Amino acid sequence: MAIQGHYFFHHLGMDRDMREQFAGHPNYDRTAEFCELYDSPAFDPMAETLLLAEFEPMVRRLFKHPVNSIYKKAAAMAET
Structure with a gap:
């Protein structure tokens, strides 16, 4: 927040x-x-x-194949 705050504090x-x-911190x-x-x-x-709407195809691709999620089973069922 302090680094972002430079623009609005x-x-x-x-x-x-x-x-x-925080100057000198590695990040x-x-x-x-x-x-x-x-x-x-x-x-x-x-x-x-x-x-x-421009981002919808990217979001759909990302969530189409969940890596490890409670929704993985539901996604698999939706594809059938």
Whole structure:
């Protein structure tokens, strides 16, 4: 949260540089980069987005063959 907060904490009167306490952690740079590239832009109301329907085929493929799930039996029965 502190790393994500860099992009919005100042709007809440909080220290946007709170994330610096984690600088030097092995995953700090990768997490900060992820937040910059993917998390922060997700809050832009003017950002171009895809319709949820665009992702439906991917979700269906993913859940078509559960690896280990309580739904595995039900999925197998649905295919027959």
